[in-house]
Amino acid sequence: MTDRDRVAASLACRPGIAYGLGRSYGDVCLNPGGVLWCTAGLDRLISFDDTTGRLVCEAGVVLRDIQKLMIPRGWSLPVVPGTQFVTVGGAIANDVHGKNHHVVGSFGEHVRRLRLVRCDGESVACGPDIRPDLFAATVAGLGLTGLIVEVELQLRASTGPWLEAETVSFGGLADFFALSDESEAGWEHTVSWIDCTSGSDPRGLFMRARPAVGRTGKPWLERSRRVPFTPPLSMVNRLSLRPFNALYYALGRRRAGVQVVHYEPFLYPLDSVLEWNRLYGPMGFFQYQSVVPRAAGLDATRDMLDAIARSGEGSFLAVLKTFGERPPAGLLSFPREGVTLALDFRHSRVLPQLFTRLDDIVRAAGGRLYPAKDARMPRALYEATYPNLPAFAVHRDPGMSSGMSRRLMGR
Known part of the structure; x- marks a missing residue:
């Protein structure tokens, strides 16, 4: 186990929920009165195979950084949501989608492997072919099956920006x-x-x-404006x-x-x-x-x-x-x-x-x-419209809890 694994394990022993960049609009990454584990420090790119497009990285890596690095090299993320300021772990926990769902589906379809640290300190690898039941619970699992620490993603070939x-x-x-x-x-x-x-x-x-393909637009310079204050109304x-x-x-x-x-x-x-x-x-x-x-x-x-x-x-x-x-x-x-x-x-x-x-x-x-x-x-609406909740509950980590999980699942 690496030093980062030991840190993750010690954090995971304290009941709480992971917090990436906090871009969720609700309480999926909030834990009133409890512990938040900030994953921003898990930000390393570990390896990349430029012949297959396989990227291994830590869960706190931001989607924007992957795009900035990989598109000039001929690869890109297959799925991105409406903001690029999202961590890889958050994208998996919410199984985010983009404007191209009809072509490539959601983010979780392009995860080949991930590693979780559970609340008892156990490090577990899972994927579509490795403990697929736990993997299916972790994708869109709202951060409740363990702390995602490492991910292997399949990128797709890109023709440019x-x-x-x-x-x-x-x-x-x-x-x-x-x-x-x-x-x-x-x-x-x-x-x-x-x-x-x-x-x-x-x-x-x-x-x-x-x-x-084969075309370029006008020179593009990244610009951003900021709303400078919060109005009273x-x-x-x-x-x-x-x-x-x-x-x-x-x-x-x-x-x-x-x-x-x-x-x-x-x-x-x-x-x-x-x-x-x-x-x-x-x-x-x-x-x-x-x-x-x-x-x-x-x-x-x-x-x-x-x-x-x-x-x-x-x-x-x-x-x-x-x-x-x-x-x-x-x-x-x-x-x-x-x-x-x-x-x-x-x-x-x-x-x-x-x-x-x-x-x-x-x-x-x-x-x-x-x-x-x-x-x-309402909890009743969630239970009625997500019929796989009982199958998901089997794989919940007892040490993971959030404002949302208590509101919709009781704990």
């Missing part, structure tokens, strides 16, 4: 689904923004991209929401057409505005992300948007996309065949009633909510 991207405006959910069906065969990345202030059949912007409110959405839609329509862009602004648009969450004021915001089967997608999405409109609330960051029909990588993986809707809401007194209505729609449609972005899902 440039994408051929196109923005297409649409006028209603039927148009959105038609664009999704049309795009999945020829475009690796697909996602849409919708104006949820425009009714239950909203207008929106459909964005799609694929590798720009949310800047996203009933007065600002409609003009914000109208302006975003108008600007998006001006960008319509095909262009070659750098991967960072397309895949991680919010990373260019640091601490953007401050715009929601000192009370913060809730994100509500659901997935429902494709067969129920049109009606369920329309019902959710109608409920939001009737509540008087709305979302500026409303994202709609489809998931492909792929087997889940983990017992508790969120992605499934269907359509996913992600919405941000400012803190307000009407939210509990609105969320109850949205929960009812999602459950009736046979869908579920995304734990990585959840802070209030």
Whole structure:
């Protein structure tokens, strides 16, 4: 056992939960009154085979650092979420997905091996072919099967940092689904923004991209702005929401057409505005992300948007996309065949009633909510929509506990 293993083992003997970069919107990586293990120090790249694309690294390595190092060498991560400021361990614990789920699935599908340190100090290796039951529990296991310390990832060949991207405006959910069906065969990345202030059949912007083989765009310089302070009240409110959405839609329509862009602004648009969450004021915001089967997608999405409109609330960051029909990588993986809707809401007194209505729609449609972005899902809804919970519970580490696990699992 290495020195780092001994440190990890000693930490694991203290009940708690791992904390990477803290980008989850809810309480999956929080432990009120308990211990957090900061994994940022587990940040070494251990080995890389540039003929096969196999990368071995520690769990605290940040996805951004892998991309910056590997893309110039002709390799990249197959799956990245909407921010690159996520650790490898966090990406596995939440089985994150990206805009290309219909092509490559979720993050856990590309993990070949990982090593856990359990609360009793035992170091356990697992993977798709090594203790696959424990591996399936660890992928999307919310950090509750042990402390992930080392990971082997399968990268994919990359043609470089440039994408051929196109923005297409649409006028209603039927148009959105038609664009999704049309795009999945020829475009690796697909996602849409919708104006949820425009009714239950909203207008929106459909964005799609694929590798720009042999082409380069304009010289790209990484820039980021920072929201400098937290305003006393949310800047996203009933007065600002409609003009914000109208302006975003108008600007998006001006960008319509095909262009070659750098991967960072397309895949991680919010990373260019640091601490953007401050715009929601000192009370913060809730994100509500659901997935429902494709067969129920049109009606369920329309019902959710109608409920939001009737509540008087709305979302500026409303994202709609489809998931492909792929087997889940983990017992508790969120992605499934269907359509996913992600919405941000400012803190307000009407939210509990609105969320109850949205929960009812999602459950009736046979869908579920995304734990990585959840802070209030009822335990009954979680148990009803994640049927593999009993199989997962067999592999829980008794020394792992978080605010989320106590809220949704009782301990």
